[in-house]
Amino acid sequence: MSSPAQSSSAWPNVGDAPRASSDVRLSVEQVSYAYSANPSQAPLFTLEANSFQSRPGEIVAILGPNASGKSTLLKLIAGALAPLSGRVLLDGFVTHTLAPRARAQRIAMVQQETPLLFPARAWEFVLQGRHPYGRSLRFENEEDVLIARNALAQVGAEHLSDRWMNEISGGERQRVILARALCQQPLLLLLDEPTLHLDIGAQVDLLATLRRLAAENRYTVVVVTHELNLAAEYADQVVLLQKGKSLRVGSPASVYQRDLLEEVFHTPLTVEQGSNGRPRVNLLPTS
Amino acid sequence: MFFDSTLRAVAVAALVLLFSDAAICASQATADPPLPAPPAYRQVTDEIGRTIRVPQSIQRIVSLAPNLTETIYALGLQDRLVGDTDYCDFPPEAQLKTKVGGAVNPSLEAIAALHPDLVLVTKNLNRLETVNALDSLGIPSYATDPHSVEAIIVSTERLADLLGAPETGTALGKDMERRIAAIKDRVAALPRRSVLFVVWTEPLISVGKDTFIADALQHAGAVSVIDSSQNWPHINLEEVVRLHPEFLVFAESHPDDAAHTTDTLAGLPGWRILDAVKHRRFAVISDAVNRPAPRIASAIEELARQLHPEAFADTPQSDKDNASPGSPPPAKSPLQLAGTFSAPRECTCAQ
Amino acid sequence: MRPITLQRLLLQCGILALILFAVVVVALKLGAVPVSLYGLGRDLISVLLRQTSQLSSGYGMIVIEIRLPRILLAIVVGASLSVAGTSFQALLRNPLADPYVLGVSMGAALGAILALIAEPHLALPVWLAALFTPLGAFLGAAATIAAVYLLGLREGQIDSATLLLAGIISSSFLSAIIMFLLTTLTGRDFRGMTFWLMGDLSSPLQSSLRWVLGIGFLVATGAIYTTAADLNLLLAGEKEAMHLGVDVRRVRLVVYIAASILTGLAVSVSGAIGYVGLLVPHVMRLLFGSDHRTLLPTAAFGGAIAVVIADTLARTVVAPSELPVGAMTALVGAPLFIYLLRRRMA
Numbered sequence: 001m002s003s004p005a006q007s008s009s010a011w012p013n014v015g016d017a018p019r020a021s022s023d024v025r026l027s028v029e030q031v032s033y034a035y036s037a038n039p040s041q042a043p044l045f046t047l048e049a050n051s052f053q054s055r056p057g058e059i060v061a062i063l064g065p066n067a068s069g070k071s072t073l074l075k076l077i078a079g080a081l082a083p084l085s086g087r088v089l090l091d092g093f094v095t096h097t098l099a100p101r102a103r104a105q106r107i108a109m110v111q112q113e114t115p116l117l118f119p120a121r122a123w124e125f126v127l128q129g130r131h132p133y134g135r136s137l138r139f140e141n142e143e144d145v146l147i148a149r150n151a152l153a154q155v156g157a158e159h160l161s162d163r164w165m166n167e168i169s170g171g172e173r174q175r176v177i178l179a180r181a182l183c184q185q186p187l188l189l190l191l192d193e194p195t196l197h198l199d200i201g202a203q204v205d206l207l208a209t210l211r212r213l214a215a216e217n218r219y220t221v222v223v224v225t226h227e228l229n230l231a232a233e234y235a236d237q238v239v240l241l242q243k244g245k246s247l248r249v250g251s252p253a254s255v256y257q258r259d260l261l262e263e264v265f266h267t268p269l270t271v272e273q274g275s276n277g278r279p280r281v282n283l284l285p286t287s
Numbered sequence: 288m289f290f291d292s293t294l295r296a297v298a299v300a301a302l303v304l305l306f307s308d309a310a311i312c313a314s315q316a317t318a319d320p321p322l323p324a325p326p327a328y329r330q331v332t333d334e335i336g337r338t339i340r341v342p343q344s345i346q347r348i349v350s351l352a353p354n355l356t357e358t359i360y361a362l363g364l365q366d367r368l369v370g371d372t373d374y375c376d377f378p379p380e381a382q383l384k385t386k387v388g389g390a391v392n393p394s395l396e397a398i399a400a401l402h403p404d405l406v407l408v409t410k411n412l413n414r415l416e417t418v419n420a421l422d423s424l425g426i427p428s429y430a431t432d433p434h435s436v437e438a439i440i441v442s443t444e445r446l447a448d449l450l451g452a453p454e455t456g457t458a459l460g461k462d463m464e465r466r467i468a469a470i471k472d473r474v475a476a477l478p479r480r481s482v483l484f485v486v487w488t489e490p491l492i493s494v495g496k497d498t499f500i501a502d503a504l505q506h507a508g509a510v511s512v513i514d515s516s517q518n519w520p521h522i523n524l525e526e527v528v529r530l531h532p533e534f535l536v537f538a539e540s541h542p543d544d545a546a547h548t549t550d551t552l553a554g555l556p557g558w559r560i561l562d563a564v565k566h567r568r569f570a571v572i573s574d575a576v577n578r579p580a581p582r583i584a585s586a587i588e589e590l591a592r593q594l595h596p597e598a599f600a601d602t603p604q605s606d607k608d609n610a611s612p613g614s615p616p617p618a619k620s621p622l623q624l625a626g627t628f629s630a631p632r633e634c635t636c637a638q
Numbered sequence: 639m640r641p642i643t644l645q646r647l648l649l650q651c652g653i654l655a656l657i658l659f660a661v662v663v664v665a666l667k668l669g670a671v672p673v674s675l676y677g678l679g680r681d682l683i684s685v686l687l688r689q690t691s692q693l694s695s696g697y698g699m700i701v702i703e704i705r706l707p708r709i710l711l712a713i714v715v716g717a718s719l720s721v722a723g724t725s726f727q728a729l730l731r732n733p734l735a736d737p738y739v740l741g742v743s744m745g746a747a748l749g750a751i752l753a754l755i756a757e758p759h760l761a762l763p764v765w766l767a768a769l770f771t772p773l774g775a776f777l778g779a780a781a782t783i784a785a786v787y788l789l790g791l792r793e794g795q796i797d798s799a800t801l802l803l804a805g806i807i808s809s810s811f812l813s814a815i816i817m818f819l820l821t822t823l824t825g826r827d828f829r830g831m832t833f834w835l836m837g838d839l840s841s842p843l844q845s846s847l848r849w850v851l852g853i854g855f856l857v858a859t860g861a862i863y864t865t866a867a868d869l870n871l872l873l874a875g876e877k878e879a880m881h882l883g884v885d886v887r888r889v890r891l892v893v894y895i896a897a898s899i900l901t902g903l904a905v906s907v908s909g910a911i912g913y914v915g916l917l918v919p920h921v922m923r924l925l926f927g928s929d930h931r932t933l934l935p936t937a938a939f940g941g942a943i944a945v946v947i948a949d950t951l952a953r954t955v956v957a958p959s960e961l962p963v964g965a966m967t968a969l970v971g972a973p974l975f976i977y978l979l980r981r982r983m984a
Contacts, residue, residue: 080880104883111881117733117873118928127641128871132883138867139931140641184882487830489841490960515959521833524840525704526670526958557704557842 025220026054026188030086031076033069047072047244049086054237056187056218059210061231063255064241065265070224071192073241077222078190079103090188104132108181110174110191116165122176123161126152129183144183151182154216155209171202178206182213189213191223195230203227207234228281232256232274240264253279331449334432334442335410337418341427342404345450349403352390352412355431355446356381357580359407362447362455370401377575377582395420405429407446409579411518433579435502436587440464443581459581466584467506470591473598474508480594482509482570483532483563488548491522499579507590508598509534524557534594535563538574538586545571570594647932654939658713661943665709665950670958671700682706704842712839712949712963713942714855715908716918718900720941721859723915724934725897728869729890730787732798734979736916737901739802741809742782743912746905747835748812749778751819768846772854776902782808783898837911837964839949847907854903858896859938865889866930873928911948911964913971914941920978 033047047069054060062070075081077088079095088095090106098106108129129151130144140148152158157175160168165176174194181189191210195203211234214221225231231238232252240247240255242264248255256279258271268284327343349370350356356375359368370385372393387397390412398406398421406421410432421428429449433439440460447456484500486492494500495515504511512530513522535552539545549569552558559565570593576586592599667673673681681698719737726735726742737743753774762770786808790801813835820831834841843851868889871879880886904911918940919933926932948966955961 078881080877100880100885101883104881107881109878109881111877117731118923120928123641124927124929128874128882131867131871134867139644139647145641489830490833490838491840492830492833513958517959520958521840521960521962523670523953523958523960524842525700525953528700528704529671555842555844556707560699560703 023055024053025056025091026060026077026222027089028052028073028077028086029089031073031083031088032085033072033076033081034084035072047076048246050239050246051086052237052239052246052249054220054222056220057214058236059214059221059223059234060237060239061235061252062222062224062239062241063226063228063231067243068241068264069244070241072244073239074109074190074192074222074224077188078107078109080109101132104184106186107188107190108184108186110177110181110189110194112193112196119164119166121161122152122157122163122165122168123148125165125176126161126179126183129180132184147185148179148183151179152176154182154213155179170197171199171205174198174202174206175209178209182217187220189219189221191221193224193226195225195227203230210234228256228261232279232281253277256281331429333430334445335430337430339427339429341429341449345404347402347404348450349387349398349401349406350375351387351393351406351417352409353377353381354412354578354580355407355409356384357578357582358443358446359450361443361459361581362450362452364450364452367450369403370398377578393417395424399424399426405449407431431579433499434497435499436467436506436583437502439499439579439581439583442579463581463584467587470506470508470588474591474595477508477595477598479505480509480533481512481531482534482536482594483512483527483530484536484538486519486538488552488558491524491527492519493522494518495520499583500576503576503583503587504536504590507587508595509536509590528557528561532561532563534568534570535561536570536572536590538572538576540574542571545569642927642929642932647935650926650932651935651939654936654943658939658943658946661946661950662709662713665712665946666701666705668950668954669700669705673698673701707842707848708839708949708953709946711843711851711907712945714851715839715904715911716914716941716943716945717859717938718855718904718941719911719914719945720918720937721862721934722897722900722904723941724919724930724937725862725869725893725900726783726915727919728873728930729893729897730790730796730801731873731875732796732801733920734798734802734916734975735805736913737779737897737905738910738912738914739809739916739975740783740786740805741807741812742779742786742805742898742901743905743910744809744812744816745782745785746775746779746902747910748816748819749774749776749781749902750906751816751831752778755819755823765846768844769850772847772850772903772906774902775906776899779901779905780895780898782812783894833962834909836962837909837967838962839908839945840953840960843907851903851907854899858899858903859934861892861896862900863934865892866934869893869930870928873930909962909964911945911967913967913975914944914948916978917971917974918944 028051030049030051031047032049035046050073052060062073064070072081076083077095079088079098082096093106095103095107126148127140127144130140130147133144134140149158149161152161155175155178157172157179160172160176163172165173168176178194189210194206198206207230210221210223213219223231223235235252237250238252238255239249240260247264248260253273256271258269261271261281262269268286270282270284272280272282274280328340329343330338330340332338346367347369348359348364348367350359350368351372353372353375356368356371357377359365360378360381365380368381368384370387371381372390373386373388374390375381375384385397385401387401388394391414395417403426406426406428408418408428408430410430413430418428418430429446431442431446433442440463443463444453444456444460447453447459482504484494484504486494493513493515494511495513495518496511497516498518501511512527512532513520515522535549537545537548549564549567549571552564553567563569570590572589572593573582573586575582576590663675663678666678667675677698678701681701684698685702722742723736726737726740727733729735730740737746750771751774753771756774757767757770760770786801786804787796789804789808790796792800816835830841868879868884871882871884872886872889876886879889919937922933922936922940926936944967945963948970949963952961952963952966
């Protein structure tokens, strides 16, 4: 495990740079999947072959309307589901065949949260991120505490350490959950709609934090989101899904085409080029 | 949780089972009885103080307790018994009578269908709800409630009066008195044995001081170490060790069960430190002792013989304990099958 | 940030062990026969030195033969129920889960009764005969918890209210079967069962059963404790636990089997003692936090303390008669359960 200790020197914007295969950390190769209620029936939902690659320090945004297969693709990347065909490689390991512990040392997932049954303090929650590194009966040591403190600091949540998880705001809670993921010292940080239920300020905050962490800690970040403009602003690569099909993969500028987005999201919109070279989507009133 | 109350009901039912080994027989079909002649009624008071109105001549009786069924047979009135319970197994012919269900939960419909002149109940076994339900159906019921051996005799005589057989009742009562007095003559001078009457071992249930069983023990020259005012107290084992009974008394319908129980106790922590268990001083008698009916006299004699064998050295155990003069035994005379079975165990001679 | 340390855990357990010791001493003193502390100490020492002939009085035997084994039984039963309750709460992600409330105790009771019925017909070797009733109780517990789990699912998720309802329904269904069996069976072994069903520690155990109970308790509790850290995460949600490196299937299987063993053992020797598995873990969470690495051992001590106190009351309050210990725990437990339920629903 090496990522957090590495240098925090700024990583150049790699959005459209050609990829050297040696740099590739995450490689999604022709991954497909099918859900069906029962094996003799036709699948209810199919995710067709998907491919993209990503390097350390990059943020990949998976976009698409509801039921387009975003979360399924994320689970396939996380190794929680075994693909029907193809494979997901993380530094050369097939993710779904890794043992749970080994997988958790490489991949951290931030999900829409499950309510806690018993109250826990933020620091207890963050320390759970050290679980993949301990044997079942191990008690956390000084090093674990240091890593947890550091993780809280990285997301700007040191002051929340002793607060109860059920007594802090949604944005604060999302930070603590992110800190727990950092505690896993992952190579790959996966987020499933992390901005859901957050106000716009907290959303921007969270993505700015992700951008900074990806650069500092050399994480590869994959985030599922509905926020087209936030994705355009912060992602290096965008995967656009529709009904289980991967329509386009590439830099925001190359994916954000007016015709394409209008067709996928069924709403009139315009796309303009921002001053920083990133596209911006404006919804038009439907008449 | 709500099933606690139902469990308690089962506990009661289980205690009921104790007093009669359940032997469920197929019920007989009964023809509808002829309509009775316009009855003349009389008022009587039963043993729990209720005043009831019964026909002058009681021809159709339903018994809701095994001891009452036994008493009716002992009085020779079995022809008038038109129904009894699943647990009425003595004498064995009683099993052939029409069944109205269990003692705790008899079928009111089955009772009503028999058109009884009188239903007999006993307080420590039947429920007040049953009596009230019978009242509301206009079926008279008579309750007995004996708490001592004397009361069993009086109760038997009163019941005989009520049913129109006073001479048989008096004769039966006299016979019971005579036999009990004869036992008393033999054991009165001897020191009383302190005993623990064991109803169950798991958990340990014994009898309280107000029960007829405790009184029956007295007549057999014994005294119960338990002095509880509850009828069926759950006793702490330590208390038994402290009270130091000389004998453990078991009432069983099957001698093998008792042998199994006593063998088990000898190996159980706690029980095995009891002197009575160490020296295997067990008295095992017929479960007739559990029923307040005329047979109790033979149960008392059985117990007296085991606790005080020296007092009975001159007389071998009678084979006709159960045949009372008031009720000539039925043709096949199977009575002695269940009445007495156990010769004193060798261990009872210790001390 | 004060993560749990081994020292802190040992300190907590040490305090609870001292309380348990004090409770045991008082329990040893109380009973039908009064015993002085001095006599008690001397007797215990002579027993430890295997000089049983040196016992101070005839009453020493009562303490050693009856009171002490019963107290030890209460300790093991209390700890088992409490650890089983803690495990079920984590396994089912339901803070109101408990072997009694979920009907698992009744399932174990039915299993034990069926084993008792079957045993005489099977001509088993002696060692298996001693194991047979606990084995039946274990299978009964395991089958019930599986059934209650499936009944408690709504759209693939465990639903708290549905689960509790499923438990109550199972409980009443199983007790109906038990009632049917107890009223139709006539062998003498079954007569006292209704008392046992209400929770009863008064019947002494065969020594072979003591070994089964002791070893079973240690093995099952140990197995659950190896998953303590996993249970913390499982409680936060299965998916999250999986992403944090928990082998969810393995943990659930281990805890499911071990908690069923604990329930089966406890029920086979003491019947259905309710609410211990529900309330003790809650009290321990309030005192020491909800981390299972501390919760499991402290709940074991707490359960032992609670049942020793309850059983001491059961055998002394109406002395020389006894109350069922299940009645004592329900007396305190049922109102507390309602309180917790209302607080949760609010």
